[in-house]
Amino acid sequence: MFLQSIGLAVPARSFAQADVLQTLEKDPTFAGLTEKSRILLRKVLSGKNGIERRHLALDEVHEAFVFQPDAMMARFRRHAPELAGQAARQALTRARISPENIDALLVTTCTGYLCPGLSSYVAEILGLPASASLLDLVGQGCGAALPALDQAAALLDSGRARRILVACVEICSAASFLDDDPGVLISACLFGDGAAAALLGTAPPTSGPSVRFAGSSRHSAPEHREHLRFDHRQGLLRNLLSVEVPSLSARHARTVFDRACAAHRRRADEVSGWIWHAGGREVLRALRREFGLTEKDTEPSSSVLRHHGNMSSPSCLFALDHALRNGVPDGIWWLASFGAGFSSYGTFLEVRR
16 A cells, blocks of 8 residues: 555644633633642643644634533534545645545544544545445544554455545544543643545555555553543543553553564664654653654654644644655654554555655
8 A cells, every 4th residue: 555645734723832821821710620730731831841832623712611512512513524624635636636536535533423424524525426435433542543544455455445535633622621630631731633634545656755554563452441531521522641641652652563573574773764643742752762762753743743732643644744744764664653542553654755
């Protein structure tokens, strides 16, 4: 399977962390939190946590603190199809492929629910053929891009499709919450909104870099499920995030990488590009320690985190696009994501420009 192109989309408005804090401090929600919680929010939003700005599907930042189920679902319903459609259309434009040549569309999300699924709406926006296969993958959290790519590879290998779009979209602002749980508070300070789409085919593109998917692996650890998952409270999604997430991310990422190396006869010293899900500053630090990497090695992910925050499932495709455009050396790359469950995924890429 080859990558034909990547398309990216974010909401029009972005907000500096300091602006979010300034507005939050004036909101009644802030006064209702404990002093310990208020101190934590001030520390995360005003400190150097690796995030400068986040794009959010809001007209004004105070809308982020309106925790009403109908309003938040309306935000997802309005913006998720729109952003996924924008990213997918950009991928098609970059590859100079028309919508009628797409055989399948896979859409991932965890921040809202529609029935029929998002794939139905995105297919309509793009004008895909009515015969195109549509598949929605839900509930896989931040790691969802890689299993979706695996499903695309299976469809291509089976001969049932020649060109496939995979779209990852998250409206994290429709799944935020504030209470006195530290993990919930930190989540509200980390996540941004965005979408990424990968156009995939059985042959390399006629122009641009050649990126071939060259062997993947995965690992599920349900014994660590309670460290990272969604819960429901008062009709709202509520992200559970423990302090162990950075160390767990690094540990399971190592398991997946070692498994992939054994299965596909690769070595760590062959890897010239490390493309990680931008889960957070502490997650990237833990990955650098585990794999003996430098800050330069994780720069594609750090850049995504700095300008967009953690966008959940689209983040690793944003980082891949950044790496392809910003001088990461050709050769063998490692693309990895991880998230709810606890789940971890990775794939080798052969990159030639």
